[in-house]
Each structure stands twice: as structure tokens, then as C-alpha cells.
Amino acid sequence: MRPALLLSGLSLLAAAPSALAQHVPGTPSLALGGEPCLGRSVRFELGADPGTFALLWLSASQGPTIGLPIGLPFVQVLGGLVPPSGQRFVANLSVPNDPSLLRQPVYHLAVGFDPARPQQGLLEGPSGVQTLCGPPTTIGDLVLIDDDMIDAGISTIIAAAARLGVASDVLVNDNNPVELGNPWLPWSTLGAGDIVTLPTGSVGDESIFALPAETPFTFQAFLAGTVPQPQLDNIANVMPLGNQELARLIGRTLVAVVKDGDYGINYNPLLANLQGARNGLLAFTVLGVQVPGRISESGNSSALYDLRVRIEGPIASARSLQVPVVDLSSDSMQITTARMQGNLLIVEATANSAPTGTLSFSVEGFSFESPMSFVAGSGSYRASLWSPISLAGRRITVSSDQRGAYTDTIQ
Structure with a gap:
């Protein structure tokens, strides 16, 4: 039997080299298949040069990759000595449908060691973090989003539109904004299931906002887009979301009212101007957050986290997302x-x-x-x-x- 180590119920076997990942000589390679969600499976394929020891460490915890508390769910090690044939190690991780695991980060780190070249030490392979998401839902948390996050000019939206064979302004309804009503963006029907990375603005120019518990209009009227424009100015306690609030969105399904422009926010007192044209509604599930900089829109030092999201189809209902109200401008x-x-x-x-x-x-x-x-x-x-x-x-x-x-x- 091929040497390997298995902890916490991983299904482990050896397989032929996969075309899913390009192996870099001297370092381990890793291919992942599927998103880590409750009740689903994620496939890991680990490979390295023949005669190399390859090791993949998996952990679900609230701490860093290496601060691993042994005994928590999803602490596993996969790997062993790569045989002369170069066959890869494969693990199918079945995630239990356990709500207590929702939004747990799953870290992975692949390392290799070549006994013929001990002076090289550990050879670093792929590493990263994904987040355990939940099953699709029929209700979402309402947020407000401006055009720094959803716009026809966002690079990942341009790429999504190209995959779907439509213009990016059509995909997000930039070509037909409205001041009355909130139509579902075509992305919700044409691209449900798309997984994309989106920016969330920057410090002092945030892109995601939460409505307060009390507003001068009804929640349903705002969701439907029937609140008259004059009643959408000077709305108290509309909160922009910073990084630590964005981190709490992981695993949530959101229903966003997408504005064709910026939302105006003033402090002391905290008042927002929600007037202006809207693109409509977009539902998505937050699969994870990423350190900014992977996309061109989030490359500056004050950029907030990027969100990795799955686009959902139109959702039947929504509820208000409640966050603490802090009447202070963004921290420097x-x-x-x-x-x-x-x-x-x-x-x-x-x-x-x-x-x-x-x-x-x-x-x-x-x-x-x-x-x-x-x-x-x-x-x-x-x-x-x-x-x-x-x-x-x-x-x-x-x-x-x-x-x-x-x-x-x-x-």
C-alpha cells in the first residue's frame, strides 16, 4: 500500500497524474475541484517529483494555517513518498452538513522535501484559504452596493459578461438604470452559479452599506424600489462596511440594491443620500474574502477586502442586515x-x-x-x-x- 497519512475521515487513494494542474519540478503541485460548502465534497490532488515527499496540510480553524489546534474539525494531513510512476495522491473531503461549521476558513498548505537534495529544505507549494459556505437559501440579507463594486467597467464583470456572451453593461443593467422599481439584474438569470471576485471599495469610499433597523420608509417599499426619491435623502445610520464587517458576511446570501453611482455618506451626524438611479437587484452568496490586490480595482494600499461570491438566481424574499452603528469616519x-x-x-x-x-x-x-x-x-x-x-x-x-x-x- 502506498505510504500516506489520513486523519479525520478523509477518503484517500492514489491516482494517475491529473491535467487539472501543471506540476513544477522540484515543488509539490496541487489541484482543487469544487467549492467547500456544507454537504458537498472538495477534491484535492497532490503531486511532486518521483522520490519526493509531498505533504498537504488541511485545517478548519479561526487562526492562522500553522496555529493548528489538533482535534478541531478538519485537521488532516495528506501525502507520502511519491512513487517512481509519479502517481498523485487524491483526497475527497466530504464536508458534513453541520451548521456549526458554517463560515469556518479552510486553510491548505502543500510542501515537499527531496531526500536527494536535503540542502533545499522544505519546498513550498500552493497554499491558500477557502471558506465553508452553506447551501443555497430562499431568503437573503439586504445590503446596498454602489458602482465601485458592481459596474460594467469592473474587470471581473467584463470577464463574466464575455463568458456569457453579453455586453457587461447589459449584464449589470448599466444600460437601463431606473429611479422607480428594482428589476433583477440580468446576471441573476443569465449567470446564476457564476463565481467571481469583486472589489468592495476603499477606506472612506466603501462600496457595501447596511440599512438601519428604523427608516422613514418601509423595508418592503425600499426593496421594491417604490420609495419616492425625495424621501431617500438624509437617511440616518446607514452604515458602510469595513473589513471586519465584510469578514462576517462569509457564508451569507445577500440581496443587493445596486446603485448607478455612489451613495453619499456624512458623519456627525451619520446621514446618507440614497437618491438616484439604480441598476436593480442582485443576489449572491459570499464564499470568502481575500486580501485585496488580486484584481486591478483593489491594488491600492487603502483597498478593502475583495469578496469571492457565487451569483444566485432571483430570491423570493429578503431581510434587513443589522450591523452596529458607529458614527465615526473611517480609521486612519x-x-x-x-x-x-x-x-x-x-x-x-x-x-x-x-x-x-x-x-x-x-x-x-x-x-x-x-x-x-x-x-x-x-x-x-x-x-x-x-x-x-x-x-x-x-x-x-x-x-x-x-x-x-x-x-x-x-x-
Whole structure:
């Protein structure tokens, strides 16, 4: 029997090399099939050069990849010595339909070791994070979205439209905005099931908003788009969502009222202008959040998380998404240190919200919303994270609970 290690019920077998992934000589390769959702299966294919030890570490936890609490659900190791034939190791991970696992991040890290070249040490392969999503729902949480997230000019929307054979302005109804009514965007009917990455704006120019519990109009009238335009100005306590709020959307299905332009927000007092033309409604499930920078629209240092979403068909009903109301402009912050010191990542950041603000950091493909601590003597926040591989060159985002965010590159 081929050497392999199996924990927590993975179905493990060996298979012929797959065309799903291109193997890079000297490092392990990994192919994934399917989205990790409750009650579904995800297929992992791990390969490496013959005679190389290949190892894939899988974990579902609220901490970084390597801070793995053994015994939690979904802590598994897959791999072994790659035989002369080069056959790959395959794991089919069946995710239980357990609501307690919803929105858990699933981290994966592939490493290899060549006994013939021990001086190379561990060879880093693919790593990343996905999030356990739930089954499709018939009700969504209502949010407001502006054209920094949904617009005919967004690169991933242009690509989605090309796949579907339509113009991007038609896909998101940019060619026919309305001031009365809220039609479903054609994307909901033409592209249900599409999985795309979307930007969410930047600090001080957020793209997703939540309505307050109390409004001068009824919830159903707003959803239907029948509120007269004069009644849509000076709406109190409409909240823009920062990174830490975006992280809480993982696994949720949202129904978005998409505006053809920006929503105007003022502070002290917190008032929003919701007037203007709308593209209509779009439903999607948030599969995960990503450190910004994978798409052209989120490449600046103040960009908020990108959302990886699955487009849903029209949904029968919606409810209000409730978030805490904070009448403060977005936090100003900066990463002052993000560097590897041996196998230790050192992160330091400053924020105007110090010392009461709550800060967290995420590393591209490695950790998600890991906490930082305020160090009174230095006036800054600090965290460290051990890693068996160098994280240099990866993007890192530090976020605060007052909608601050800053992204830099690890040195």
C-alpha cells in the first residue's frame, strides 16, 4: 500500500497524474475541484517529483494555517513518498452538513522535501484559504452596493459578461438604470452559479452599506424600489462596511440594491443620500474574502477586502442586515513593519483608534483576521506568527473595527 497519512475521515487513494494542474519540478503541485460548502465534497490532488515527499496540510480553524489546534474539525494531513510512476495522491473531503461549521476558513498548505537534495529544505507549494459556505437559501440579507463594486467597467464583470456572451453593461443593467422599481439584474438569470471576485471599495469610499433597523420608509417599499426619491435623502445610520464587517458576511446570501453611482455618506451626524438611479437587484452568496490586490480595482494600499461570491438566481424574499452603528469616519492606519525574521513574521501597525481600537491582520493565502495586541510603550499594535515557509512577497492587510485598513507587502 502506498505510504500516506489520513486523519479525520478523509477518503484517500492514489491516482494517475491529473491535467487539472501543471506540476513544477522540484515543488509539490496541487489541484482543487469544487467549492467547500456544507454537504458537498472538495477534491484535492497532490503531486511532486518521483522520490519526493509531498505533504498537504488541511485545517478548519479561526487562526492562522500553522496555529493548528489538533482535534478541531478538519485537521488532516495528506501525502507520502511519491512513487517512481509519479502517481498523485487524491483526497475527497466530504464536508458534513453541520451548521456549526458554517463560515469556518479552510486553510491548505502543500510542501515537499527531496531526500536527494536535503540542502533545499522544505519546498513550498500552493497554499491558500477557502471558506465553508452553506447551501443555497430562499431568503437573503439586504445590503446596498454602489458602482465601485458592481459596474460594467469592473474587470471581473467584463470577464463574466464575455463568458456569457453579453455586453457587461447589459449584464449589470448599466444600460437601463431606473429611479422607480428594482428589476433583477440580468446576471441573476443569465449567470446564476457564476463565481467571481469583486472589489468592495476603499477606506472612506466603501462600496457595501447596511440599512438601519428604523427608516422613514418601509423595508418592503425600499426593496421594491417604490420609495419616492425625495424621501431617500438624509437617511440616518446607514452604515458602510469595513473589513471586519465584510469578514462576517462569509457564508451569507445577500440581496443587493445596486446603485448607478455612489451613495453619499456624512458623519456627525451619520446621514446618507440614497437618491438616484439604480441598476436593480442582485443576489449572491459570499464564499470568502481575500486580501485585496488580486484584481486591478483593489491594488491600492487603502483597498478593502475583495469578496469571492457565487451569483444566485432571483430570491423570493429578503431581510434587513443589522450591523452596529458607529458614527465615526473611517480609521486612519498604517503598517510600519511587516517582515520575516527567520521563521517568524513580525507585524506592527499604527491606528488613530489606538488604544481602544481592535486590530487584526490577514496574510494572502495564509492567515485570516488574526488578532493584534496594543503595546502601550510603543503606541502601536504588534503581532507575530510562526511559519515553516517564508511569507516574503505576500500581501498583508491590517484592519480595525472602525473600518480602517492598510495593505502592504511582507519583506
